[in-house]
Amino acid sequence: MIKTYAQAIRDCIAQEMKRDTDVFVMGEDIAKQGGIFGCTRGLLDEFGKERVRNTPISENGFVGAGIGAACAGMRPVVELMYMDFVYVAMDQLLNQAAKIRYMFGGKAKVPMVIRGQQGIGRGNGGQHSQSVEVMFMHIPGMKVACPSSPADAAGLLRTAIRDDNPIMFFEHKALYATKGEVPDDEDFSIPFGKANIVQQGTDATIVATLLYVSKAMEAAKILEKQGISVEVIDPRTIVPLDIDTIIESVKKTGRLVTVHEAHKTAGVGAEISAQVTERAFPYLDAPPIRLGSKQCTLPFNLELENAVIPQVDEIVSAVKQSLYKE
């Protein structure tokens, strides 16, 4: 059925809570309010206040409680209202959740999902508009999902909730209202580490995540009119990263452009470019090009914000540059 991205998330959580009584949700304003973005709307009425818990504004505390509950056999789905708040909870996320399984010799499990939205779209300024997923790619121990469509959101979230490892689940606030077909099957899931080839093409490969999948598609349509065929790949999870699919594409096209809203410096695109260069250098006909936000705090003013984040015309021009057409 056709659902918004937010409904897809909400329905998946509800289905998983119905299926498994160990699944519960907690976070700020998630109970009666149903979450600031509606991703837990109605869950309180359906499942009650024990399993749908409002938390105090104590991100480090309630993320830690999620870890403890997970180690003790529950499957918490913890909402961070803005993913910018990960920095408040970083000790529990990276020193604890990410390390517990390995540090305890593989004998502990932390089946916990930390989910929430990030990015631009509401003029929220420097502390409410960031894209922070790469932090969790750099430190080993967590899986990281970045769904770009309602179906991906539902399918990846189900996999996340059923996984025995801590998962960072990055939604994008500008995608919540987007609509798409989501399978009705209550076991519908998408495996982690399997990229989606959004569009096939022959001349250049664009790897994009989250909101930038749609922007990469806009660029691809413009390029198509100019006779350039672009393959667009959405990795869907950055940990694990389906580098093989990306490399197979580059072997075919000889060109790689990466684009995301997160900062370009030391970003996901940098990692992808490095891996492709290491493994498929002879196939590259041009240096990989990375696009991402400039090394600047996300500004409040819309024009300033647009100056910091990558624009569609920059994607178009990057592809042409890699084809030596610009």
Add this chain to the structure above:
Amino acid sequence: MIKKDKLVWIYTKMNEIRKFEEKAWKLFEQNKLRGSVHLYIGEEAIAATVISLLRDEDYITSTHRGHGHGIAKSGDLKSAMAELMGKETGFCKGRGGSMHIADLKKGNLGANAIVGAGIPIAVGGALAAKLKGTDQVAVSFFGAGASTQGAFHEGLNLAAVWDLPAIFICENNKFAISVPVEQSTSVEDICVRSKSYDIPGIKVDGNDVLAIYAAMEKAVKRAKAGKGPTLIECKTYRWKGHWTGDPEVYRTREQVAEWVAKCPIKRLRKYMIYEKIATKKELDDIETAAQAAVDEATEFALSSPEPDPKNGDG
């Protein structure tokens, strides 16, 4: 009156911990242990007594000074010593080390090298118990230094607002490495911080098994009745430096000697003999057996295989 078998168990664990720590100290001096080893000598009454009131299914979280908690909770000296040596047979297969002893099967959700970080995790253990409707309790051990961390305050507030079966055990050994508590903390007694969260705060002599036991009994009863958490502050002292290489510039030999004279093991022994709970011979035998168990654990650890780097992914 605490039953004999309970006191004997506590006395046994205290001796095992003491002998274990003395051995760890020696092994470190012989370069057989790497990393930092934070010894629990002088504080044994707390781990042994608190854990004597827990069952396997009850949870604990522990600290960088966590050997005592780990030993008392799991009873497995061999896995503990092997972990200190980084061996494949250790609790964490050598991946964790001295500061990361965990034993999920026996309810130890893990020691922690980040001060205060175990507190919210224990709160999560208590939350799981509440959600599953069991009568489990979750205990978090931490030092006075942890009470200045946000994690302490966030954890206590969460447990209080959700009426969770959590028990917070502050082992106040007077110093955060070299900084005396009075230089870092605005209150003399950590237990008064319970008032901020409207939960009971109890101050006890941390070298007095009977006092700890009485406070802990109250806290367990309250937790199981669904009334929420308790903060217990145990005043104690670490005999050794913060770690094995500590120059100990922050205290006098006289102060250390004063606390060595208040040895919690000798105190319990005296009580058990005076009250005719056990004979000298019985208690001597426990001490001898503890030493033998630690020696056996050491042999086991020394002869255990190293982890294979080819299989280093845990």
